Amino acid sequence: MNKKKTKSKPMWLIAVAFMAAISATTVIGGINGQTLQKTFAENYSVGTSANLSTATAGSASNATTFKTVNPNQSTNKEFWINTVHLDGNTNLHPGVKCDTCPQNTPLHPAEQPPVNSTLPQGGGFRITEPNKVGAWDFRSFTFSPDQIVVNQGDKVTLHFIGVQGAHHVISVEGVDTFELIRGQVHTVSFVANNPGTITYICHVHLPNMVGQILVLPKAA
Numbered sequence: 577m578n579k580k581k582t583k584s585k586p587m588w589l590i591a592v593a594f595m596a597a598i599s600a601t602t603v604i605g606g607i608n609g610q611t612l613q614k615t616f617a618e619n620y621s622v623g624t625s626a627n628l629s630t631a632t633a634g635s636a637s638n639a640t641t642f643k644t645v646n647p648n649q650s651t652n653k654e655f656w657i658n659t660v661h662l663d664g665n666t667n668l669h670p671g672v673k674c675d676t677c678p679q680n681t682p683l684h685p686a687e688q689p690p691v692n693s694t695l696p697q698g699g700g701f702r703i704t705e706p707n708k709v710g711a712w713d714f715r716s717f718t719f720s721p722d723q724i725v726v727n728q729g730d731k732v733t734l735h736f737i738g739v740q741g742a743h744h745v746i747s748v749e750g751v752d753t754f755e756l757i758r759g760q761v762h763t764v765s766f767v768a769n770n771p772g773t774i775t776y777i778c779h780v781h782l783p784n785m786v787g788q789i790l791v792l793p794k795a796a
């Protein structure tokens with residue numbers, strides 16, 4: 577409500593306007609809710625208790641297929657975690673336009689390596705000096721994903737996939753330590769008995785190649 581507009585009007589009029597505004601809001605809210613529910617139902621097959629349900633994609637004719645998620649109910653959770661490095665490839669010389677190249681050559685400004693850049697110890701960051709054509713690179717190692725949420729009591733399965741980086745030594749706190757090379761998959765499973773956090777780290781690429789599993793507590 578805009579108070580300025582109603583300031584000079586008598587009290588009864590303000591009251592009527594106020595009530596009308598509340599009714600209008602309720603109606604609009606109801607319409608929006610219905611529209612949303614309808615759109616959702618058209619796209620997914622859902623039950624009526626849409627609050628805590630995950631829907632299975634499908635046509636409206638499969639309307640009975642849905643799964644209710646109860647945070648207090650332990651389930652199996654499975655994740656695929658890739659080893660990743662992000663590379664900032666650049667060059668001392670500006671990129672040049674190339675009309676005859678089979679692929680477009682990306683344009684970029686001339687870029688010098690940072691002066692006196694202090695990188696944390698541990699192998700997780702790497703800066704390569706410019707090569708003979710002026711190309712240089714800044715690399716940062718990480719896990720993808722590096723944040724996972726489960727519920728207390730869940731059976732958690734993590735598949736670590738060696739995608740980028742030749743060699744890693746990975747620990748899942750309190751569970752396992754193992755080597756992982758490119759092209760391998762190593763699987764660990766455990767039950768998340770206690771609420772809190774469980775970290776997973778790569779000893780070769782600290783401090784940034786780390787991840788965290790947040791274990792949500794069961795409701796009292």
Ligand SMILES: [Cu+2]
Pocket residue numbers: 659717741743744745778779780781785
């Ligand atoms: Cu690593």
